[in-house]
Amino acid sequence: MLLGCLPGVAAAVALVLCAYGVERAAEPSAAAPVPARKAAAYTAARPPIVPRTAWVGDAGREQPPPRYDDEVVAVFVHHTDSPNDYDCAEAPAHIRGLYEGQTTARDWDDIGYNFLVDRCGIIYEGRAGGTGRPVTGAHTQGFNHRSTGIAALGTFTAGVPVPPAMERAIAALAAWKLGLSGTDPRSDVRLVSSNGGSRYAAGTTAMLPALAGHSDGFMTSCPGAALQARLPEIRETAAKLQGRRPDAADRREQQREAQEKAQEGAEEKAQEGAEEKAQEGAEEKAQEKAPGENGRIAPVPR
Secondary structure, three states, X not given: OOOOOOOOHHHHXXXXXXXXXXXXXXOOOOOOOOOOOOOOOOOOOOOOOEXXXXXXXXXXXXXXXXXXXXXXXXXXXXXXXXXXXXXXXXXXXXXXXXXXXXHHHOOOOOOOOOEEEOOOOOEEEOOOOOOOOOXXXXXXXXXXXXXXXXXXXXXXXXXXXXXXXXXXHHHHHHHHHHXXXXXXXXXXXXXXOOOOOOOOOOOOEEEEEOEEEHHHHOOOOOOOHHHHHHHHHHHHHHHHHOOOOOOHHHHHHHHHHHHHHHHHHHHHHHXXXXXXXXXXXXXXXXXXXXXXXXXXXXXOOO
């Protein structure tokens, strides 16, 4: 059965809904890392990120040292499968609830997501280890290595609007993290599955989007149909933030729109010309039939 990602604050004990969608800890890769395709000097600025100290409070627990990979070449986007009608000031409490559920009910060593984004576009540090470092997360079973997990706070199933501020924040964060390895957010990258519970057998090299949804790597409905549908636009925004030119398909679409606009303009001008000509003809006929002196029709001088 397809599963959502994670519950909200009051649903800590229901984290079994994500039992098959994330890993308790990142496993060692079954094969050597595959180098990612890189492009030179395409980077993006680091967006503002609220540190985890803002939400963890006194819920923090002793945990082992963070694990690291060599670099991040992929981003997996999730939703937390929790209510959408929260006030953004409540976001830290929601994140703390997720943390407590994962570390208590599931006995994980830390929250699985590397970052979380609320509906106002505020980015929060999730898993410990340093926002600028390639921290191994526990968010996408089989593909936690060389990736980072970004969770959108809320539920984004079909028909649910994704807040524009949230989209922009995800794009900015992905542009920055992928830019550290020179990875184009619109590209496909090679990742080695570390767990047969994913969509790919352990040890299989998979070609996945550099900016992917959870469901691209695992059998799940996460990040929801609405957010999944917005990923192409988020990829393009992230690429632009890295200073990349639109891809060929985007350029063709822009050219098509420009041609359609030019055609519409030409048709409007032609229509206006035809109307003016018709108006002039009507005026000439009216003048030819205009009555002269004594009610006779006055000839129009030629």
